Amino acid sequence: xxxxxxxxxxxxxxxxxxxxxxxxxxxxxxxxxxxxxxxxxxxxxxxxxxxxxxxxxxxxxxxxxxxxxxxxxxxxxxxxxxxxxxxxxxxxxxxxxxxxxxxxx
Numbered sequence: 001x002x003x004x005x006x007x008x009x010x011x012x013x014x015x016x017x018x019x020x021x022x023x024x025x026x027x028x029x030x031x032x033x034x035x036x037x038x039x040x041x042x043x044x045x046x047x048x049x050x051x052x053x054x055x056x057x058x059x060x061x062x063x064x065x066x067x068x069x070x071x072x073x074x075x076x077x078x079x080x081x082x083x084x085x086x087x088x089x090x091x092x093x094x095x096x097x098x099x100x101x102x103x104x105x
Contacts, residue, residue: 009033027072035076039084042077 013033017026035042045051063070 009036024068024072027069028075031069031072032076032079035073036080039080 010033012029015029017030042055046055059070059074062073
């Protein structure tokens with residue numbers, strides 16, 4: 001199953017390069033797969049304060065040099081982060097109204 005996921009991500013990159021006519025969606029397709037592949041390294045580096053500062057500095061430089069690709073990478077990071085943390089959230093409680101000390105007579 002891991003190989004199918006890798007092939008699918010490579011296909012996303014190829015499609016992104018194919019529709020690359022300076023479109024934002026093409027840049028997102030190009031930046032999504034490397035972000036997902038490098039996610040363990042990014043998470044490891046971001047755990048340390050110095051590493052997080054260096055990642056933010058690199059992102060600012062990336063934003064200045066090519067803002068479309070930087071925003072595509074940022075949206076890919078947010079999307080992957082949401083998907084990874086959705087599994088760790090506690091289940092939502094059932095919302096029901098409870099009336100305490102209510103007597104029917």
